[in-house]
Amino acid sequence: LSFFFPPPKITVALFSIQDRDSGENGRMVCSIQDDVPFMLKPSVENFYRLVTEGELDREIRAEYNITITVTDLGTPRLKTEQNITVLVSDVNDNAPAFTQTAYTLFVQENNGPALHIGSVSATDRDSGTNAQVTYSLLPPDDPHLPLTSLVSINADNGHLFALRSLDYEALQAFEFRVGATDRGSPALSSEALVRVVVVDDNDNSPFVLYPLQNGSAPCTELVPRAAEAGYLVTKVVAVDGDSGQNAWLSFQLLKATEPGLFSVWAHNGEVRTARRLSERDAAKHRLVVLVKDNGEPPLSATVTLHVLLVDGFSQPYLPLPEAAPDQAQADLLTIYLVIALASVSSLFLFSVLLFVVVRLCRRDRAASGGRCSVPEDRFPGHLGDISGTRTLSQSYQYEDCLREGSGTSEFKFLNSIMPNHHGAVNDVEEKSNFVKGFGFNLKSVEFSENSG
Known part of the structure; x- marks a missing residue:
């Protein structure tokens, strides 16, 4: 017998019993075991019905073996047993369930197209077509995320293939949802969250922020000759577009006009004097500093520094030849402004003095009849x-x-x-x-x- 999820008090089987004896020897009692969700109900004489006591769930128990025992009331008592197998048929009452509610997958940047980055899996407790699951990508919450150009999923096995090369510096992580749907009628489905983390690769060399290395006139650092050992000359500032240990930078002095005069601190890029300066040291120095990351393999960049030793910071600093015409024009404009201001002031003072003299002469003439002296x-x-x-x-x-x-x-x-x-x-x-x-x-x- 095969049934699917029957409600309580539903007749599962109908059977009859008989005994060829008579009297008490022919009277019979029918029973089944107690550990099954069924019971026997008498119908007409010597007829019984096997009915359910509650709802049956195929996902809990799909098959029941029931032993029907018939005993007469004679002396001695005789009995007969009959086995009945009840199969519970499936209905699509379970949605697919993912093995995890959320998945985190890692993919190395600069990956090749069609790379398998991971899988998702869902199971259905039903059977047959009700348990067959297909996978799909659900629309992303972020409408600007080009999900269909980033990943795809195999509908049959849930395998996820990156569709193009991923760049950590452009996209470090993204999330999307995956759906699992069975083939029952009506179909049931569920979903899970997938987070893809792009793992950084050491594909960026260090970039020097200071001093600028853009091909323009080099920046010259001034150092007084009275500087003691450990004097801070300048600091090389650099960054790396990678992350983690790929972005850890170290600094090293490669070349110097006078070895042993300057040193570079490995961890912060500070350039300091290694000893006290003397009059015998050359006035101009050129330093080449190496900036290297901690990736595998490591990438590096170089920066050139120019250092000028001066007797004191009050000593005028000669501008570069490219800047000399602009400075000369500024000085000439200042001279013109000073001359113009002096001319206006002199003209004003002369006008005031002339006014005073004229007034005095007029007073003298009025008092002495026109004589001024x-x-x-x-x-x-x-x-x-x-x-x-x-x-x-x-x-x-x-x-x-x-x-x-x-x-x-x-x-x-x-x-x-x-x-x-x-x-x-x-x-x-x-x-x-x-x-x-x-x-x-x-x-x-x-x-x-x-x-x-």
Whole structure:
């Protein structure tokens, strides 16, 4: 008998029993073992039905061997046994299950096309076509990931083949989902996550960031001659596009104009003086430094350094010939700016002085009737300068007086000294007022005789 997933109380088999004796010897009892999910139910006289007690699951147990025992009630009791085999048929009630929920696969970069990078596997607990599984790539979560150009999968066995060469520096890892579908009706499916990690290969040489090696004018490092041993001259800075030990860099001094004068630290690229400098050391030095990674096989690059020994950092540094014309033009422009500034300043000062002289002359002309100069006989002979320098040799004293009710100050000669020269006093007053107009506040001025 063969059944598929029957519900409870379903009749599996119908059979009848008989005994040729009569009376108590012909009465019979029918039974089965207790460890099976079935039971016997009497139907009409001497007829029994084998029915299920619960749901049957083929994936738990696909076959049952049932022993039916018939015993009479005579003395002695006689019995008969009959074996029945029940086969549970399959239905597609199980989806395929992957052996892992997530897979991590590793592939070396620069791989060849059609390289087998790993496999996925799924099983189905059903049987027949319900257990036959096919594999497929599911659409990636990232729509920009060109999955169909990176990998493919064998629909029958789940093998995964890289379709093109992978570059670690361009794509270090990517993820996608794989589906497994059975051939039942209706079909059931499941999925698993696959992560592909690209393993770095030592395919990049070190790249020097400083000093630049782009074919332009070399950079010159200045070192004072007073530098002690261990003085930091410069530092070579380099990077490597690889990862891990393929990107570990070491530095080594290959060539030097004067061996033993400079050294390079292997792990950080610092260039330092190996000893104290002396006057006998050459002024110009050329160093060649090797930068090497730790890959297998190792890749390397070289960098050239130029070092100039100077007496001190105050010593002017001569520019390279390519930069000399630009510096000369800058100096010439500075000279032009200085000359222009001096010319404008001189013109301004000359204009101010000319303005002051014109105003003074106009004041003198207004006070003396148009005369700008003081005649030689303006002062008495006993007040003249015997040296011919037109200065006064006598003592003149000015007082700062306030005119009553005017609120302004003026100068006047003391009457005891110059009683007869009121014209000169008027001139001095005019000039005093003119000076105050320019902001001067003179309290008193005294000219003393040169008495030695």
